[in-house]
Amino acid sequence: MIKSLYLRLPGPRPVRVATMTLTVMVLLVVVIWSYEVLGDWLDSGGALGE
């Protein structure tokens, strides 16, 4: 799936590699952010008043 995504990217190889790297990094940031938000439901830290 990742390979087919990479192959579908336009431009020469270095551009495709850079685009793929950037996409993966953005995806990782989004995934970690979503983990943090969901994690607050599990354990928000125990402070009062929230």
Added chain:
Amino acid sequence: MRPKTIRLIRGTGWTFIWLGVYLMGFVAYQLWFTNFLTARDQSALAAGLDEHFQGVEVEEIEYVPVTAAGGPATTTTTTIPVDPGSEPIPDPIPKKLLKEAESAVGEAFAQMRIPAIELDVTVLEGVRRRDLKKGPGHLTGSPLPGQPGNAIVSGHRTTYGAPFGALDELVPGDQIEVETALGVHVYEVREAPERCRNEDGLCVVKPTDLWVTEPRQGAWLTLTTCHPRFSSRQRLIVVAELVAGPNAEVILGA
């Protein structure tokens, strides 16, 4: 089967596979990776604690323990009768109380040890979410541990090192040591207040129940964490009273 149906089945399969990967990643992140992050932050905080102890400003302030008949000392300068019929005891001679300057939010200022649950953790100032990810945090505005009143410390129950993961195992009489720039303040766990005590003897409140942070006579330490485990729906509260330490004699009026 038609190619369209096959594509649909394949797409659904991949969706579930990626969903599974995402959820497994979530569990690994919360239960393992956050512990790693907190352990790293705790090492850094603990390393700077000795320097903080040496550099913090400590002053002697006048403490006027005003005792209402039958009640313990308070920090107020006016007399507070416990009940209208009782005679207030006259103000005793002011005593000297050691007081340290409050740390900046996010800065480590104390080491907390609870032998009963094998906890040894560095406490920092502040209870913002980013502070609590580094370790238990002291509610800014509440007295510091070792001072008269009600010092509030909050911590994670399940993730980020779960410093207060075993708070429900504490029983009355267990000791909590808090080392600050002044020395080691020893607290003893007391029975859960009747107002919030459940059938297991634990104090469980709503996150918005701020009455647990209200000032108390004497010197108290209130620990708060999420309850039940794996949920932030409620708060588990443990209250402990100062029994020994640099200020104990002055506050307790012994």
